[in-house]
Amino acid sequence: MVGKVVEDGIGVLDRMTLILEAFDQNDRGLGISELALRAGLPKSTVSRLVATLVKQRYLERDGKLIHLGLRLFELGQLAEEPRELRIAALPVLAELRDKTGENVHLAIRDGGAMVCIATLRGRAGGRPTIRTGSRLPVHATSLGKAVLAHSAPLDVEEILSSELRAWTSGTVTDPVRLRGELADVRRRDAASEVREYDPESSSAAAAVFAPSGRVAGAISVSCGADRFDLDRLTPAVRAAASAVARRLATTGPAWG
Incomplete structure (x- = not known):
């Protein structure tokens, strides 16, 4: 559920999946706070995992906004x-x-x-x-x-x-x-x-x-x-x- 912290008992891959699936088709970029709210994870966890996902090109950072990255499109193909x-x-x-x-x-x-x-x-x-x-x-x-x-x-x-x-x-x-x-x-x-x-x-x-x-x-x-x-x-x-x-x-x- 959006807004409920669900970090306990789930692995890193599950948490990354929650972050990636927090985006929807109308988003033009999300901040860390909004990502944390949608994913139901602590901001500190989201901030750390976003940094990893940006490094791996699954996410892109534009100032304070986070976007889905080109690597996801490449894999989708x-x-x-x-x-x-x-x-x-x-x-x-x-x-x-x-x-x-x-x-x-x-x-x-x-x-x-x-x-x-x-x-x-x-x-x-x-x-x-x-x-x-x-x-x-x-x-x-x-x-x-x-x-x-x-x-x-x-x-x-x-x-x-x-x-x-x-x-x-x-x-x-x-x-x-x-x-x-x-x-x-x-x-x-x-x-x-x-x-x-x-x-x-x-x-x-x-x-x-x-x-x-x-x-x-x-x-x-x-x-x-x-x-x-x-x-x-x-x-x-x-x-x-x-x-x-x-x-x-x-x-x-x-x-x-």
């Missing part, structure tokens, strides 16, 4: 499956962006969240509300619904039985209704949401499948809710997901 998926998808994402004029995204599921691993800004899309690295709720995004619809039943039930946050007044949080939506996603091979995660935008998405048949991630197109046209965007995003799946079949052992 070594994660084989997300990297191969991104490489396979980027040309298709560019084509989808050019065809629709809207913002396009690629994401993978990590437990109860979707992690965006690529975002391309469309000429008509405005500033994307989802950035590369963003963690998104599975139940309130078309990306999440597209993947969840094709996930293992136990995974689906674990997520639907958890506390589902209402991000906007339009967020669907009723598990029964969500199960019905997931069944519809499987029938249509596409998912959608209208003002569920962001009150100003809506999106359509389709799952990307690995050659083995398991779901690898999802592609979405998002735009302002006032011009959201499901009939226009669904065929485009569905075709893009199929194109990425075909490209994955030729990328190597990660997707065997």
Whole structure:
């Protein structure tokens, strides 16, 4: 819990992990006091471990502010499956962006969240509300619904039985209704949401499948809710997901 000192009984690696995970996507740098508060560790411990992490390039220091370091990005590029998926998808994402004029995204599921691993800004899309690295709720995004619809039943039930946050007044949080939506996603091979995660935008998405048949991630197109046209965007995003799946079949052992 944020603000509770939890140092006793945990090792150095655990404490370093608490510090690294204290950052979120909206941070522009954190001071030692804020890091200590979020990590639940004493300031003296955080100060000492930050110095080590800066030396190893996992963190960077800019005056009194601490930022995530380039070494984390470098290591992230070594994660084989997300990297191969991104490489396979980027040309298709560019084509989808050019065809629709809207913002396009690629994401993978990590437990109860979707992690965006690529975002391309469309000429008509405005500033994307989802950035590369963003963690998104599975139940309130078309990306999440597209993947969840094709996930293992136990995974689906674990997520639907958890506390589902209402991000906007339009967020669907009723598990029964969500199960019905997931069944519809499987029938249509596409998912959608209208003002569920962001009150100003809506999106359509389709799952990307690995050659083995398991779901690898999802592609979405998002735009302002006032011009959201499901009939226009669904065929485009569905075709893009199929194109990425075909490209994955030729990328190597990660997707065997």
